[in-house]
Amino acid sequence: MTLQPTDKEIIRSVREGDVQAFGLLVDKYQHMVYTLAVRVVKNREIAEEVAQDAFVKAFEALEGFKGESKFSTWLYRIAYYRALDVSDREKRKWRVTHEVAVEDNPAASANTTWTALMDEERGEFIKTVLDSLTEEDRSVLSLHYLQELSLKEVGEIMGLQPNTVKIRLYRARQRMLTFIQEHQCDKWLQNYGS
Structure with a gap:
């Protein structure tokens, strides 16, 4: 090897x-x-x-x-x-x-309306939720959770302090939760969320 x-x-x-x-x-x-x-x-x-x-x-x-x-x-x-x-x-x-x-x-x-997401697969649902967020929210969530980078590394990439990254992650997660609740995706929350 x-x-x-x-x-x-x-x-x-x-x-x-x-x-x-x-x-x-x-x-x-x-x-x-x-x-x-x-x-x-x-x-x-x-x-x-x-x-x-x-x-x-x-x-x-x-x-x-x-x-x-x-x-x-x-x-x-x-x-x-x-x-x-x-x-x-x-x-x-x-x-x-x-x-x-x-x-x-x-x-x-x-305007087109959102169709019911309850029967969608988990991955498609997550993509939909991510697409509803701003570029900055998608980036900070993707870098930290999908790329598994530390707060410091995400901060270096985005030109932010680690504490600012932590705050933005928190706010992005809150916006995701709001989107899920506004689109009445409680079933998804029960199955995959918390």
């Missing part, structure tokens, strides 16, 4: 000219970076582009990585801010195209 090189060893190899070694970092973190991107942009194809962009930016900026935090934290921070940039761009694009569509077709502006 061969031991996998550490992130520091891989980074050193890349800095010494072994550009191919960066692929080991991509292999190691691609799923987590992609998952973070999906949580922010809510579109799988766009998330793939965000993840690729994040790795390109990380590669280009690798000389500037000082190692003061873990490589994964540094990488997630790059991916998080790239995802926010793309999400903002997509929202602007959506508003422009939908404002035109609404003017052309008044029926297109009608």
Whole structure:
């Protein structure tokens, strides 16, 4: 059994000219970076582009990585801010195209209602709840609970103090609970919640 090189060893190899070694970092973190991107942009194809962009930016900026935090934290921070940039761009694009569509077709502006979620699978329900939250709420919850990062690591990625992360996690959980209660998902709470 061969031991996998550490992130520091891989980074050193890349800095010494072994550009191919960066692929080991991509292999190691691609799923987590992609998952973070999906949580922010809510579109799988766009998330793939965000993840690729994040790795390109990380590669280009690798000389500037000082190692003061873990490589994964540094990488997630790059991916998080790239995802926010793309999400903002997509929202602007959506508003422009939908404002035109609404003017052309008044029926297109009608609000759709949520269908009953009680019979949905747990995973689909959680996705729905997460999608109802803001980008910031989704990100902080995903980083802490799905990526299993510490409060400190989440704070480094999002540019926040650990206590602020703790408060935002609490508030995001409260907003999730409010959403569940407002959409009368008591059955789900009984089966999967507390």
